[in-house]
Ligand SMILES: Nc1ncnc2c1ncn2[C@@H]1O[C@H](COP(=O)(O)OP(=O)(O)OP(=O)(O)O)[C@@H](O)[C@H]1O
């Protein structure tokens with residue numbers, strides 16, 4: 001579906017995407033995970049054929065975005081990072097007018113709008129204006145708009161950023177259904193749980209480069225341990241406790257507010273901590289997540 | 305299958321449905337007020353003819369041209385700027401299988417529609433009051449359309465380039481108002497001193513005024529018709545090229 005080799009995007013002298021290799025296969029859900037400014041949106045815009053690459057090669061659906069932009073875009077669905085709905089039009093009109101850009105007849109556009117509004121649970125709001133809708137509803141409408149042309153490939157730039165947990169789960173559930181229908185999804189996120197829930201494969205991006213690639217599980221196995229113990233100490237700095245923890249874990253990360261112990265057996269490690277009479281103010285044993293992978297790869301946390 | 309440019313035009317028309325009533329009403333208000341004010345009020349003070357015709361008959365074609373210009377400017381400043389900066393509709397359009405030419409052409413097509421309906425309303429109203437003297441007056445509509453494009457196309461380019469909407473207000477102060485006052489709408493440009501007269505000749509508005517005045521009065525224009533049309537077309541084409549370059553730069557970075 002997508003093949004990128006050494007893909008580069010420069011804005012003036014600034015390099016936002018610095019030579020990435022990506023391959024997305026039909027039917028999979030592929031994720032770009034990374035912090036603010038990693039170059040996720042810049043990459044998505046190149047894939048969406050609205051931003052010409054500054055270097056490298058890019059092929060989408062077997063075509064060249066520089067020469068065949070409209071033909072590629074006809075088969076894409078795009079949900080941009082910031083909603084750009086027409087606030088003055090009704091929910092329904094946003095879909096029907098957009099469908100016309102794809103050469104879809106008025107009758108089909110109306111039928112599809114109805115169907116999609118049911119799909120994203122906005123059927124009841126079909127004739128209300130967009131402006132008063134909640135953030136989650138607008139997001140769902142943007143996603144519905146991305147589907148009016150029954151795309152083969154859907155690009156979702158941070159589909160759930162800014163939504164409350166309930167709204168996020170609804171979006172995830174809909175995206176999961178799309179995936180089951182065989183639609184290829186490419187999404188960016190800086191939420192670990194989103195990436196773990198939705199993505200078959202993902203790349204971790206940082207500073208315009210790819211730091212790692214694989215399935216969420218494979219990444220966790222490769223770059224982290226099975227379990228993590230989080231310790232919070234009542235102290236000016238967690239640093240002073242780090243020295244006393246040597247040997248307890250395979251790897252220790254010291255964050256401003258807590259210490260993470262990377263271990264195979266979390267309960268065992270926690271017992272050892274207590275045996276050393278270190279008495280953390282709070283402690284938690286959990287499974288490793290992509291957050292830990294990211295921390296390991298970049299030395300930074302993804303969301304604070 | 306409809307042409308993609310037509311789909312963009314259709315979007316703007318759907319959007320216009322929301323306000324068309326008040327907009328259509330106001331298209332008739334200016335000509336009505338003009339007839340009242342100039343027919344009854346000013347006309348009584350302006351003794352004799354201007355350039356050989358009653359003042360009302362002189363001014364009506366000028367106002368048709370200036371209406372075309374005003375609508376063209378109004379529809380291509382804030383709406384275009386807003387489509388980039390506020391509602392960001394152009395950015396959603398460029399993600400669909402449209403080309404820059406479709407996005408621009410569809411929106412300009414809508415502006416053309418607004419120009420034509422407004423000038424037609426003006427022409428019909430004033431004709432009913434007897435201020436129009438020739439069937440040639442129908443030619444005022446295509447001329448108004450061309451004049452509108454000659455003004456709207458470069459304004460699209462301008463609105464796509466400026467960093468803030470203050471620059472749009474400047475356009476009104478330094479281009480629209482001077483043109484309305486000095487490009488032959490209210491008095492013949494021949495009464496202007498040299499430099500000002502040449503500025504009037506440079507402005508697209510004067511060329512539209514001269515052609516439309518010739519049409520409603522049924523006389524020959526001051527300049528050659530082909531010369532006027534070519535001059536206006538040059539503005540329109542140069543404006544289109546500028547706007548295309550500006551839109552491309554904004555939408556495909
Ligand atoms: N049009 C532009 N002109 C100049 N710099 C840009 C432009 N667009 C993006 N950048 C820069 O490129 C870098 C990558 O931006 P990008 O939007 O791709 O990041 P991102 O991973 O999507 O971040 P976020 O999570 O904040 O959305 C940033 O440093 C940004 O400031």
Ligand SMILES: [Mg+2]
Nearest residue numbers: 040041042081
């Ligand atoms: Mg982004």
